Amino acid sequence: MEDQIFIYFIGTAGSGKTYLTKAFSDFLDLKKISHIIVNLDPGVDELPYQPDVDVREHFTLDSIMERYKVGPNGAQIIGADLVGTITDDLKDEIELYEAKIVLIDTPGQMELFTLRRSGEIIVRCFGEDRSVMVYLFDPIVSKTPSGFVSLVFMASSAVFRLNLPQIQVLAKSDVLSEDEIDRILRWSLHPETLYDDLILERNLSLDVFLMLKDSGLFRPLIPVSAMTGFGMEDVYDGIQETFYGGEDL
Ligand SMILES: Nc1nc2c(ncn2[C@@H]2O[C@H](COP(=O)(O)OP(=O)(O)OP(=O)(O)O)[C@@H](O)[C@H]2O)c(=O)[nH]1
Numbered sequence: 001m002e003d004q005i006f007i008y009f010i011g012t013a014g015s016g017k018t019y020l021t022k023a024f025s026d027f028l029d030l031k032k033i034s035h036i037i038v039n040l041d042p043g044v045d046e047l048p049y050q051p052d053v054d055v056r057e058h059f060t061l062d063s064i065m066e067r068y069k070v071g072p073n074g075a076q077i078i079g080a081d082l083v084g085t086i087t088d089d090l091k092d093e094i095e096l097y098e099a100k101i102v103l104i105d106t107p108g109q110m111e112l113f114t115l116r117r118s119g120e121i122i123v124r125c126f127g128e129d130r131s132v133m134v135y136l137f138d139p140i141v142s143k144t145p146s147g148f149v150s151l152v153f154m155a156s157s158a159v160f161r162l163n164l165p166q167i168q169v170l171a172k173s174d175v176l177s178e179d180e181i182d183r184i185l186r187w188s189l190h191p192e193t194l195y196d197d198l199i200l201e202r203n204l205s206l207d208v209f210l211m212l213k214d215s216g217l218f219r220p221l222i223p224v225s226a227m228t229g230f231g232m233e234d235v236y237d238g239i240q241e242t243f244y245g246g247e248d249l
Pocket residue numbers: 011012013014015016017018019020041106107108109171172173174175224225226227228
């Protein structure tokens with residue numbers, strides 16, 4: 001379907017991808033925008049949403065462990081690689097729906113999607129010009145300057161690998177105090193304040209920091225909460241901005 005948009009939710013394990021996928025889907029429901037959810041995590045037991053397309057219809061972590069006689073970590077890697085072999089099937093299943101937006105919930109550990117070839121294969125197969133990633137910053141990791149910088153590096157690696165536009169969100173912002181949120185947002189908007197805080201905690205060469213800053217990979221973080229629905233409109237605006245320069249989808 002032309003004009004279909006693919007939104008990939010990507011972040012470290014437990015950062016809130018699955019619940020944010022659900023919260024954004026609820027928001028699109030309210031706006032009456034047709035969309036579907038694709039679950040790419042073969043290891044998940046329970047989901048807070050009903051996936052329209054589900055990798056578990058093809059294989060699960062348990063089926064891989066049994067078939068290949070491997071433990072859970074090995075099965076995760078095999079599962080990530082197997083996804084790359086069924087992309088055409090998934091694409092056919094997605095096309096049956098003719099939905100305007102396709103929300104894609106990616107597997108637990110982000111490296112399974114960003115570092116293994118299958119992530120790239122999926123993005124290319126589904127259509128890279130119509131795709132954007134929402135990168136989740138874990139709220140607890142984001143609280144310290146070194147944690148925040150580490151997440152910027154990880155977000156950068158996802159852009160570098162998948163070559164997609166990226167919207168950065170501060171996930172589960174309801175677990176942070178207002179002061180904490182303000183401080184983290186300030187770092188994302190004015191990275192020089194981050195450097196000042198960072199050198200109190202860790203020794204990072206100014207050259208490395210300036211390289212990161214000048215790479216353009218610091219984005220204004222959008223605070224969101226899947227729990228309260230906070231920030232969904234801002235994420236939506238960010239996506240519109242990416243594709244239509246701000247015009248409504
Ligand atoms: N307080 C709060 N908790 C949240 C929010 N979003 C998710 N959680 C909780 O955080 C935990 C992990 O959330 P998930 O959405 O499953 O995270 P994930 O990134 O999909 O996790 P994996 O796929 O297992 O890596 C769950 O127990 C959620 O209840 C949020 O906005 N606020």
